Amino acid sequence: MxxxxxxxxxxxxxxxxxxxxxxxxxxxxxxxxxxxxxxxxxxxxxxxxxxxxxxxxxxxxxxxxxxxxxxxxxxxxEGGAAVKPAPAPPKAEATPPAPAAAPPPEAPKPEAPKAEPAAADDMLSPAVRRLVEQYHLDPASIAAGGKDGRITKEDVLAAIEAGTAKTIIAPPPAQGSDSPQASGGGQPPRTEERVRMTRLRQTIARRLKEAQNTAAMLTTFNDVDMSAVIEARNRYKDAFEKKHGVRLGLMSFFVKACVQALKDVPSVNAAIEGEEIVYRRYADIGIAVSSPGGLVVPILKNADQRSFADTEKAIADFGRRARDGQLKIEELQGGTFTISNGGVFGSLMSTPILNPPQSGVLGMHRVEDRPVVRDGAIVVRPMMYLALSYDHRLIDGKEAVTFLVAVKNAIEDPARLLIDL
Incomplete structure (x- = not known):
C-alpha cells in the first residue's frame, strides 16, 4: 500500500x-x-x-x-530496501553458444570515480549544499559521518579546518583554433553563468521594491560615541559569559536602547493599515541576519520584556540557525521595528530599506576610531554612524530625529537603560 x-x-x-x-x-x-x-x-x-x-x-x-x-x-x-528490479536472467536454451574462437567481450571501463561525486552530491542536505557551493568543495573528498553515508554540516566544517576538502577547479578551455592559447592572445575566456533566483531572493527583491514604491521613505543620520558601551562590555563580558553561557555583544545594548526609544516615540513602532494607524504597545524587534540564501529577519518577540542575557541568547541562536537553514517560518513573521547591522561586513554608512509594514529600521555600522571634539579638545573616540530610515507618511522629521537621539543618548550613557531614561 x-x-x-x-x-x-x-x-x-x-x-x-x-x-x-x-x-x-x-x-x-x-x-x-x-x-x-x-x-x-x-x-x-x-x-x-x-x-x-x-x-x-x-x-x-x-x-x-x-x-x-x-x-x-x-x-x-511498502518495503525496507532500496530496490530497482533487476532484469531476469535469460533462459539457458534461448542463448546460442558462443563460438569457441570468439574472444570474451571487453569489460566496460569502471565509471566509479565519476559516479561517486554525483552520488555524494545527490545526498547533500540544503544546509550542507550551501556550504559546499560557498567554498567550491568536491563532496567526494569529504568523509561522511552521517546516517546512511550522508555528509553533515559538521563533516564539511571539519574537512575545511583539517584542509582535507578538495576544491573544484573549472576545467581549462579546449585547445582548439578558437582558444586564446592557440591564437596566442593570452586572454582568459569570457564566460557567463545563469542561475535561477531562489524564492527567497525573489521575495527579498519584490518586498524591497514594494517598500520603495509604497512608503515615503526618508533616512536621517547621527553618530554615536561607543566608548561607554565598549568599556562596560569589556568590564563585564567574562562574568556575563560565565553566568549566562553566552557572550555579551553590542546588539543587546542597541535592542534595549531602541525599545526605550520606541516607548518615547510610539509612531516609529506603529504601522499604516488602510486609513488607520495601528500603534503597537509591545516591541517585536526584527534582527537582520545573513544566511546562505540572503538576508533574513527573524523576530525577537517581546523584546521589551527580555533581559540582556535573553536577548543575546536569542540573537546568537538566530544567527546559528540562519546559517544552517533551520529558521522556522513563524519566526520570520510579524515584527514592529527592525535593526540591521551592516557593520559586521565593514559598512561605514548606508540607508537601510524598510521591512513592510514596519515604519522604521535602524542601521548600525562599523566602529572606528575618529577624531572628535570633547570639552574643547580634539580626542580620538570609537565612533559609529547610525541611520534611521522611516516612513514619512507616518513619522515626522522631528519624531525621527528624537528617536535617533534617544538611541544615541542611551548608548553613550548605558546607565539610562537601567533607570529608564
Whole structure:
C-alpha cells in the first residue's frame, strides 16, 4: 500500500513553495520522518519528511516546479530496501553458444570515480549544499559521518579546518583554433553563468521594491560615541559569559536602547493599515541576519520584556540557525521595528530599506576610531554612524530625529537603560 507525500502547512500566509532539491531518488529506501525533499518558500527552506518507512516509488513534481500547500508530490510504497528490479536472467536454451574462437567481450571501463561525486552530491542536505557551493568543495573528498553515508554540516566544517576538502577547479578551455592559447592572445575566456533566483531572493527583491514604491521613505543620520558601551562590555563580558553561557555583544545594548526609544516615540513602532494607524504597545524587534540564501529577519518577540542575557541568547541562536537553514517560518513573521547591522561586513554608512509594514529600521555600522571634539579638545573616540530610515507618511522629521537621539543618548550613557531614561 502506497502513502502520499503532501506539502505540509508552511505557516500563516504561505500558500505555495518551490521544489528545491529531491533528497531521495525513486527506488531509494526511506525511514519514517526522514527528509526526502527540500522546498523553498518565500522565507526559508523546509525539508519534508517521509510519512512512513518504505521505498520512494514515484516523484510527481520536478525540481523548480511550484506546488501548493496540500498537493501530493510523491508516493512511498511498502518495503525496507532500496530496490530497482533487476532484469531476469535469460533462459539457458534461448542463448546460442558462443563460438569457441570468439574472444570474451571487453569489460566496460569502471565509471566509479565519476559516479561517486554525483552520488555524494545527490545526498547533500540544503544546509550542507550551501556550504559546499560557498567554498567550491568536491563532496567526494569529504568523509561522511552521517546516517546512511550522508555528509553533515559538521563533516564539511571539519574537512575545511583539517584542509582535507578538495576544491573544484573549472576545467581549462579546449585547445582548439578558437582558444586564446592557440591564437596566442593570452586572454582568459569570457564566460557567463545563469542561475535561477531562489524564492527567497525573489521575495527579498519584490518586498524591497514594494517598500520603495509604497512608503515615503526618508533616512536621517547621527553618530554615536561607543566608548561607554565598549568599556562596560569589556568590564563585564567574562562574568556575563560565565553566568549566562553566552557572550555579551553590542546588539543587546542597541535592542534595549531602541525599545526605550520606541516607548518615547510610539509612531516609529506603529504601522499604516488602510486609513488607520495601528500603534503597537509591545516591541517585536526584527534582527537582520545573513544566511546562505540572503538576508533574513527573524523576530525577537517581546523584546521589551527580555533581559540582556535573553536577548543575546536569542540573537546568537538566530544567527546559528540562519546559517544552517533551520529558521522556522513563524519566526520570520510579524515584527514592529527592525535593526540591521551592516557593520559586521565593514559598512561605514548606508540607508537601510524598510521591512513592510514596519515604519522604521535602524542601521548600525562599523566602529572606528575618529577624531572628535570633547570639552574643547580634539580626542580620538570609537565612533559609529547610525541611520534611521522611516516612513514619512507616518513619522515626522522631528519624531525621527528624537528617536535617533534617544538611541544615541542611551548608548553613550548605558546607565539610562537601567533607570529608564
Amino acid at each position: 502506497a502513502s502520499d507525500v503532501t506539502i505540509p502547512a508552511l505557516g500563516e500566509s504561505v500558500t505555495e513553495a518551490t521544489v528545491g532539491q529531491w533528497l531521495k531518488n525513486v527506488g531509494d529506501a526511506v525511514a519514517a520522518d526522514e527528509p526526502i525533499v527540500s522546498l523553498e518558500t518565500d522565507k526559508v527552506a523546509v525539508e519534508v519528511p517521509a510519512p512512513m518507512a518504505g521505498v520512494l516509488v514515484e516523484q510527481l513534481v520536478k525540481v523548480g516546479e511550484t506546488v501548493a500547500v496540500g498537493a501530493v508530490i510523491a508516493r512511498i510504497g
